[in-house]
Amino acid sequence: MLTSFQPSTQGFEGEINMQVARRREAQLAALLEGVGVFPVEVLTYGATDRASERWLQRALSQVSTQLAEVRERIFTLAQLQRHHVVLDINAGSGLLTWEAVRHAPEGGVCACVHSESDAQALVEQAAALSELRRPMVVNAKITELPVVLASQAPGVQFDCIIGRNALLNEPDKMAAAQVLAQLLPQSGRLVLAETVPRHTQRLYRLLDRQKLDAKLCDRLVTAEEAMYTDSSDPMLNWDAEDLRMAFEAAGLIVEVVLEQSSTQMHITSAFLNRLFTTGAKRPSYLDRLALTLQPQELTAIKEIFSKYLLNQTVNWESSIAYVFSLDET
Structure with a gap:
């Protein structure tokens, strides 16, 4: 099953289980979300010929590999500690959420989703965890988060905010940056990975x-x-520099690194x-x-x-x- 989160155990078996879980989570994210490498059309068509089906499998494999690389880069930058409290502002299928749970077993994770179906899926997957380690799942837009969190988790202090393509469709990125800066204490850390269309x-x-x-x-x-x-x-109306300006206007000092990649794609x-x-x-x-x-x-x-x-x-x-x-x- 791609959809089940498996908590790790100790020792060698635990390490193997964790590697398998990470791979499955990247595969699920590739299937449900994509990475922004390909247009969504490439991964959603109903192929009938074997050649197209074989290429689709290769495409999903490429996307899941790149998603795993993005996840690793985010957590390298985040430098999470075991006791940290983490907010994933675009949890989706849980690619970053479950990794945060593994990195901060003594802290906590809040997963923000934007649909009831995503919320339900994360809640069901979290059932495999002990109650104390389950992420809190909230269904809200970024601009709604202060009110929602004040209601559902009053007084929560985040050590780190992470996200992948969290701002991609935000109509007002300046307002979103203001909200995220408001949720982050002075000692907190922000790490985002945004595909730039x-x-x-x-x-x-x-x-x-x-x-x-x-x-x-x-x-x-x-x-x-x-x-x-x-x-x-x-x-389409923004670039990497616009993100830097938005967060600096919100009072955060940020660095923005634009990385280019090339992936093979089959034109169907x-x-x-x-x-x-x-x-x-x-x-x-x-x-x-x-x-x-x-x-x-x-x-x-x-x-x-x-x-x-x-x-x-x-x-x-x-x-x-x-x-x-x-x-x-």
């Missing part, structure tokens, strides 16, 4: 420009780059169909291109993508910003 792989860069009409290619480049300058989209027909289908919740690639390109140009671009990218394996670029507070000395 503005630096994600550009699709036009996957094409060989020498094989394309120069004018159409230039218009595609302009239209796609315009997507990442949409000031009304909270997912399902992925291309998602790109060129009108989005239900968010504008799709097609929707955004249509703001500046003509219908006949969109048709031509779709045909180009199918001709040159379908069933190809490409290098997919992504970036993660690590945000961590520094001592005021």
